[in-house]
Amino acid sequence: MSQRHIISILVENEAGALSRIAGLFSARAYNIESLTVAPTEDPSMSRMTIVTSGSEDVVEQITKQLNKLVEIVKVVDLSEAEHIERELMLIKVRAGQKEREDMKRMADIFRGRVIDVSDNTYTIELTGDGAKLDAFIHALDPGAILETVRTGASGIGRGNRILRV
Amino acid sequence: MDRVKGIELTGAEIVVRCLQEEGVEYVFGYPGGAVLFIYDELFKQDKVKHVLVRHEQGAAHAADGYSRASQKVGVCLVTSGPGVTNAVTGIATAYMDSIPMVIISGQVPTHAIGLDAFQEVDAVGVTRPCVKHNILVKDVKDLAVAIKRAFYLARTGRPGPVLVDIPKDVTMHSCEFDYPESVAMRSYNPVKKGHAGQIKKAMQLLLEAKRPMIYTGGGVILSDAAPQLAELVHELGFPCTNTLMGLGGFPATDRQFLGMLGMHGTYEANMAMQNCDVLLAVGARFDDRVIGNPAHFAQNPRKIIHIDIDPSSISKRVKVDVPIVGHVPDVLADLLKILRASAQRPDPSAIGAWWGQIEQWRGKNCLRYDRSSKIIKPQFVIEKLYEVTGGDAIITSDVGQHQMWAAQFYKFDKPRRWINSGGLGTMGFGLPAAMGARLANPGATVACVTGESSIQMCLQELSTCKQYRLPIKIVNLNNKYMGMVRQWQQFFHGNRYSESYMDALPDFVKLAEGYGHRGVLIDKPADVEPALREAFKRKDELVFMDFITDQTENVYPMVPGGKGISEMILAEDL
Numbered sequence: 001m002s003q004r005h006i007i008s009i010l011v012e013n014e015a016g017a018l019s020r021i022a023g024l025f026s027a028r029a030y031n032i033e034s035l036t037v038a039p040t041e042d043p044s045m046s047r048m049t050i051v052t053s054g055s056e057d058v059v060e061q062i063t064k065q066l067n068k069l070v071e072i073v074k075v076v077d078l079s080e081a082e083h084i085e086r087e088l089m090l091i092k093v094r095a096g097q098k099e100r101e102d103m104k105r106m107a108d109i110f111r112g113r114v115i116d117v118s119d120n121t122y123t124i125e126l127t128g129d130g131a132k133l134d135a136f137i138h139a140l141d142p143g144a145i146l147e148t149v150r151t152g153a154s155g156i157g158r159g160n161r162i163l164r165v
Numbered sequence: 166m167d168r169v170k171g172i173e174l175t176g177a178e179i180v181v182r183c184l185q186e187e188g189v190e191y192v193f194g195y196p197g198g199a200v201l202f203i204y205d206e207l208f209k210q211d212k213v214k215h216v217l218v219r220h221e222q223g224a225a226h227a228a229d230g231y232s233r234a235s236q237k238v239g240v241c242l243v244t245s246g247p248g249v250t251n252a253v254t255g256i257a258t259a260y261m262d263s264i265p266m267v268i269i270s271g272q273v274p275t276h277a278i279g280l281d282a283f284q285e286v287d288a289v290g291v292t293r294p295c296v297k298h299n300i301l302v303k304d305v306k307d308l309a310v311a312i313k314r315a316f317y318l319a320r321t322g323r324p325g326p327v328l329v330d331i332p333k334d335v336t337m338h339s340c341e342f343d344y345p346e347s348v349a350m351r352s353y354n355p356v357k358k359g360h361a362g363q364i365k366k367a368m369q370l371l372l373e374a375k376r377p378m379i380y381t382g383g384g385v386i387l388s389d390a391a392p393q394l395a396e397l398v399h400e401l402g403f404p405c406t407n408t409l410m411g412l413g414g415f416p417a418t419d420r421q422f423l424g425m426l427g428m429h430g431t432y433e434a435n436m437a438m439q440n441c442d443v444l445l446a447v448g449a450r451f452d453d454r455v456i457g458n459p460a461h462f463a464q465n466p467r468k469i470i471h472i473d474i475d476p477s478s479i480s481k482r483v484k485v486d487v488p489i490v491g492h493v494p495d496v497l498a499d500l501l502k503i504l505r506a507s508a509q510r511p512d513p514s515a516i517g518a519w520w521g522q523i524e525q526w527r528g529k530n531c532l533r534y535d536r537s538s539k540i541i542k543p544q545f546v547i548e549k550l551y552e553v554t555g556g557d558a559i560i561t562s563d564v565g566q567h568q569m570w571a572a573q574f575y576k577f578d579k580p581r582r583w584i585n586s587g588g589l590g591t592m593g594f595g596l597p598a599a600m601g602a603r604l605a606n607p608g609a610t611v612a613c614v615t616g617e618s619s620i621q622m623c624l625q626e627l628s629t630c631k632q633y634r635l636p637i638k639i640v641n642l643n644n645k646y647m648g649m650v651r652q653w654q655q656f657f658h659g660n661r662y663s664e665s666y667m668d669a670l671p672d673f674v675k676l677a678e679g680y681g682h683r684g685v686l687i688d689k690p691a692d693v694e695p696a697l698r699e700a701f702k703r704k705d706e707l708v709f710m711d712f713i714t715d716q717t718e719n720v721y722p723m724v725p726g727g728k729g730i731s732e733m734i735l736a737e738d739l
Contacts, residue, residue: 012352015301016289027294057480064477070298070318073352165351 004033005059006078006085006155008163009048012071013039020069021048030054030062034087034152045073045165049085049154051130073165082158088125089133090115092147093140095122103144110136121146129153171343176305176336177202180269183312184213186344189240191216191231191604193224197244198284199271202336216604216633219625221248223597225255226623229264230598233584234559235605236389238319239266245273246284249330250291254591256326257295261588262410263387265324267315268292274334275303288330297325305338310345317348322355323475324387355474359491359499367445367470367487368503374443375515376522377403380426382455383410383587384448384473384493391415391580393497394447400504402516404523406434408449409572410587417576418556423523424532427455428724429569432531432733433523435724439465439731440522446471448493451483452588453726459483461729472496531722532573533736540715541690543567543642546697547574550612550640553697558610559584559602563595563619566648569720571614593622599637600629610638610701617643617670617711627680630707638700639709641673644716652719656734677709688713 011017018037025032033051040047052062059077066075078085095103095117107114107124110132116123126136130153137145157163174182180203184192193216196204207215218224221243228239239259243252249270259266273282289301298318300311308331315327371377379401385394391414398405398421405415406426415422424431426438438444438456444467449455456462459482470487471479479488489496534544547570550558560575561584562568568585577583584602586594599613613620620641630637642648650665677684683706687696693712700708721736 016293016299019290020293023293057484061477061481068323068475068477070350070353 002053002055003059004051004053004079006083006153007050007052007063007066008076008078008155009050009066009072010040010074010163010165011046011048012073013044013046014071017046017071020071021050021066024065024069025052028061028065030058036152036154049152051153074163076157076163078155078157081161083155083161084158085129085153085155086127087130087133087153088127088151089136090123090125090149091137091145092121092123094120094144094146096120099144106139110139112136171341173339174342175202175339176308176331177206179305179308179342180312180331180336181206181210181213182342183309183344184240185210187238187316189213190237192240192242193218193227193231193601194242195221195224195244195248197248197271199245199248199273199333200242200336202333203242203269203271203331215242216600217629218597219628220623221251222255222593223600223623223626223629225252225266225268226258226591226594226597227601227626228266228268229255229259230561230584230601231605232259232264232266232601233598234581234602236581237605238316239264239601240269241266242269244271244284245288246286248284249288250286253292253295254593256292256328258586258589258591258594259326260295260297262383262586263324264326265319266326267312267319268326268328270328270330271336272301272330272332275332276334278332288328292328295326296328299328299330301330302335303332305335305340308335309342313345314348314350318353322353356490357492357495359472359489359496361499363487363489364496364499365503367489368500368507370443370468370470370487371401371403371445372507372509372511374403374511376440376442376519377401377445377511377516378437378441378443379403379405379445379447380408380438380449381405381411381414381447382408382449385411385414386580388448388474388493389580390448390494390497393494393501397497397501397504400501401511403511404437404520406430406438408455408587409585411449412572412583413577413580416578418578423527425572427730428457429573429720429722430730431573432529432722432735433526435722435730435733436526437523439729442467444469446485447497448473450478450481453482456483457724457728457730457732461732464729529735531735534718538690538715541688541693541712543570543644543712543714543718544574545690546640546642546693546712546714547571547614549694549697550614551575553694553701554610554612558582558612559599559606561585561595561599561602561611561613563613563615563622564590564592565616565619565650566644566652566718566720567614567616567619567642569649570642592619595619596623596630596637596639597626600626600633600635603635603637604633612638612640614640614642616648617641617645617673618647618667624676627677627682627707631681634705635707636703636705637707639707641709641711642714643670643673643711644714644718645670646716649720655719656723656725673709673711677707682707682709684709684711686711686713
């Protein structure tokens with residue numbers, strides 16, 4: 001049965017590492033729902049979060065194949081245990097005189113923040129898990145949405161579950 | 166050699182010094198603009214010998230063949246752009262068969278990268294899916310470490326090709342040279358020792374087996390585990406089969422050997438594989454040509470123990486009960502230790518009954534062919550080749566029917582004697598691989614079993630053989646068809662031989678002569694053995710033997726694609 005998995009990777013911060021990882025997913029026909037990457041507190045290392053889906057066997061292969069890449073230091077399937085995930089969305093919505101009040105209220109309900117304003121638009125910043133961001137989008141009139149940009153999920157283990165070298 | 170420290174060297178000098186430090190004997194290559202400085206440095210020394218091929222595909226295959234025949238890392242050197250793209254087939258071939266190789270490619274100068282410069286190609290990008298690792302060196306200060314790492318990565322863990330791409334200006338810049346003595350990488354630490362608990366569990370399963378089978382692959386050859394394997398198989402008294410890549414891992418003339426398994430494996434090997442109750446897989450990966458349809462394979466319940474250096478090979482196509490990640494010879498030695506310490510032995514009556522069943526399967530004589538034929542049968546040529554060489558030659562092959570007949574009929578008793586492209590299935594591999602194998606084993610008898618289609622894919626290397634006096638014996642099984650394609654078309658495409666007939670074949674005798682070698686045409690069965698004897702007597706000459714063989718002959722047994730391995734098509738009764 002195909003299930004969503006969130007995989008965390010520590011990888012050497014080297015040119016080509018990202019394309020090697022992305023290439024592995026396409027070459028072996030694995031799914032990527034989202035991929036985020038940025039350097040960690042140690043600038044020689046990057047932390048990557050990949051959201052993928054597949055059966056247990058496929059996900060086991062994904063982690064094994066990732067581990068085989070020479071630049072990858074550690075791989076953890078966060079979904080194997082308690083974890084937290086967050087995604088950031090910036091969404092630009094129509095907010096003329098008519099819609100302004102409603103739009104602000106809606107952002108408040110979802111604990112979003114209006115971070116930019118023009119005569120007829122708001123840009124709202126919203127973080128949460130993917131489902132919350134989806135819910136916000138569905139709560140809006142589709143005609144009101146001008147632009148969205150999402151980072152994809154970042155994940156971290158709960159409590160003492162720590163991924164580092 | 167004396168260690169040098171703290172001297173200023175150019176990038177090109179560093180490349181050559183690194184090769185010397187690694188003890189590289191031969192570099193297979195072809196010069197070009199981006200590697201001119203490296204070639205200039207090669208010219209100034211004589212420790213590292215360069216072998217000039219006629220096409221970069223040949224360079225990669227020759228380095229590969231050199232490695233397979235010697236256990237050392239093969240090295241090839243090519244220029245940027247077409248130099249490296251020509252080598253890609255050879256790199257992918259080595260990758261699929263886990264062959265340790267270092268490929269040094271020239272690149273356009275760093276300031277020209279990305280500007281569509283003359284002979285520019287993104288070598289690291291192009292080769293990414295078919296190398297173990299690759300590195301673009303942008304600063305001469307990183308060069309020595311990159312080359313050290315390349316050799317280390319190529320030969321450790323599951324071996325594979327590693328490409329080092331060096332821009333031309335990096336070969337011109339200089340820096341202080343210091344070749345690192347060791348490599349430490351926090352991101353790369355291959356496992357060596359197998360898990361003791363798992364090894365114990367495995368031995369318990371083996372001791373309790375009623376219908377055991379030992380199935381071994383290329384991992385046994387690559388890790389030089391043949392002695393440990395033979396000891397274990399003999400002490401347990403179990404049947405053993407080898408994959409195409411694993412031939413020579415266990416002596417083919419041993420009574421406990423069931424022959425090769427797989428799509429063209431023997432009846433007894435495939436039946437034992439399907440019907441066993443405990444399977445020990447060693448350095449093999451259950452690929453589609455070996456176990457056929459995995460769903461069909463899973464219909465018979467059995468316990469599977471799998472030893473491999475690469476965790477990703479375990480439970481990839483077939484679910485395994487006892488996975489053991491580790492260096493194969495060490496794990497086999499651990500198994501032997503436990504076996505010798507144990508008072509328990511496999512149940513002799515069960516094992517006896519199992520052997521009785523296997524002998525029945527063996528009685529099918531699945532490799533039979535028409536020995537009274539007036540036309541040369543390809544199988545007959547291989548049998549005679551085996552006799553004439555006393556089973557002691559290094560045999561390389563290309564890809565197709567001739568490859569399968571060589572695998573079935575030449576009995577390999579030792580590892581590193583059978584050199585072929587098993588994973589990628591690269592036509593054109595045989596001749597350049599034979600060059601590498603011969604250079605790795607001066608004085609050895611080296612024969613290339615090929616077909617009239619395959620040989621034409623790297624034919625130009627006949628010229629290299631002349632230049633370096635490589636007395637390879639070419640056994641061309643000429644049936645005027647791409648035989649394996651023709652066979653599939655006969656079986657599965659209603660005898661429509663679409664484009665599988667090679668019209669306008671060259672006169673191979675004249676062709677060989679044109680390259681300065683000896684060519685012989687053999688078209689009668691009675692002439693096969695004398696021709697082979699005559700050819701192998703000529704120790705210093707390349708002899709191209711063009712055997713005109715039966716056009717209609719097929720490779721049996723055959724498991725059709727997608728079928729289970731016990732669903733074999735057998736040769737008709739003769």
